[in-house]
Amino acid sequence: MSFLEVLPLVVVMVAGPQLLSTIFLATSERWRANSAAYVFGAALSISLVVSIVYFLGSSVGGGGGGLLGSSAHQLLYVLVLVLLVYAAVHTYRTRDVSKPPKWMGTLTSATPRFSFRLGFLLLGFFPTDVVTSVSVGTYLAANDDPVTDAAGFVLLTLLVLALPALAVFALGERAEAVLPRIRDWMNDNSWLVSEAVIGLFFVMTLRNLF
Template sequence: MISGPQIISSIFLSTSERWRANSTAYVFGSTLSISLVVVVAYLLGNSVGGSGGGLLGASARQLLYVVVLVLLLYAAVETYRKRTVSEPPEWMGELTSAEPQFSFRLGFLLLGFFPTNIITSISVGTYLAANGAPVTDAAGFVLLTLFILALPLLGVFVLGERAETVLPEIRDWMNDNSWIISEAVIALFIVLTLQNLFG
């Protein structure tokens, strides 16, 4: 959820001119979009084939798992295919002078609707629906994602001026290696989906 432009944007914003307001707006926008996608996926999964109350029962749950598995495999292939593209997008250069409104929109769109993120959030929502779990069980996933996303901001609070040298080094490492982290997370979701499909 946070590897790639997501965490890199967080690092840029935490070293921007209005770092407190920008980072807070970015995390808040992310909170809304991740929660929205998970809840919508959960509701759709519940109405189609969720445990107990679904319209189509067990066969629809199996179909739901297959759809999620296909989406995850697509995300894994796309992440691997684009692993050598390490140049950050041009809009990242504007983050050092960003306004909180821009940071909020960026967090909302980047965390909620970035292709691999939307697939991950849909996987979480449909997984909970298919297993008859309450949507509130997604809180751990959302909170952990947001905590990691807020680490650059927390780093500025803890490290002070030293963050100006440490965070760019972390940003460069993440930019070069984010595909590995993404693949590991996608692989975890693939394993969970296969367990549900065949378990």
Template sequence: MSFLEVIPLAIVMIAGPQILSPIFLATSDQWRANSTAYVLGASLSISLVVGIAYLFGNSFGASGGLLGASAKQLLYVLVLVFLLYAAMDTYRKRNVSKPPAWMGKLTNATPPLSLKLGFLLLGVFPTDIVTSVSVGTYLAANGDPVTDAAGFVLLTLFLLAVPSLSVFLLEERAEAALPQVRNWMNENSWVISEAVILLFVVLTLQNLFG
């Protein structure tokens, strides 16, 4: 996957509680350990979902596999279904303007909790499952190696680490700016997600009928 393809996918991955949580963790008492644990948990879950989706796609799409020559078209349809579901789910939750109550408690979080949170938010959150599965099946459909997903995974993890990196580099200035960034992203994340998902729906349709 090219870098230009990876950027919008990574943005979809972090839009919502996924990026709001590390902003809270970056201002917690154990912010270094919490932020590291969160990113580690996210890396495990993203890699796991992408890997499973890739194996599933290969089992159907390889020569001599279960579906023969039509497998690539079927996988593109699968990717399209995932993307449309993500678009509907994002639109359905567009009016949720306040973060969940549990998020306010993250300032007192511990590293084990942060690890679990990173794993769950990036691994079982509907839009993230859809995106990771789309990446895995897309690579399988095009006969690309699963290692091509490394850029997608690493960029997503970097974006999740930005709040803690900003605190490390900018200290008090970052601590003052992060709440404002958090509020803006919480209010506008669904619009960003919908725009990116729409872009990939168009690209998938081109691959399907092109």
């Protein structure tokens, strides 16, 4: 997969609570251990989902067949587009009452064990992340590419997730002053982040359909 193909997928993977969580953890009491545990959990779950889908796709029928036939793929893409339109409308209509999950308020005092579980669950089982990882695994299997070709996708996703902690490590107090402002903006404008993710995924799905 080329960089231009991987980059939009990475944006879909991290946009929303996934990236917001890393900012909270980078400003937590045990930010080094928490950030490392979060990224490690994410690495395991993303790799697991991509690998499972890849080997299932290869066994069912790679070489352009993938997990589904071409007609079934088109029907699935249409269904995804309809759901994305509904999600975009719903997100906009509820923008004034949109709030981040309550558990995010506890991340500043999180433990490495909790951070690991959070990274594993968010990046492995959050709906948009599941669809994205499945798409990567299916794409590779359908084109008879080796599963190792997913390494760029996984590594770039992990790098973006690690950026807040790397910023604190490199910039120290300057990053500690900026990250809370970014965190608060994302808190107050979480619906905009959601709309951006939905819009990006809509474009990607539309491209696959045609």
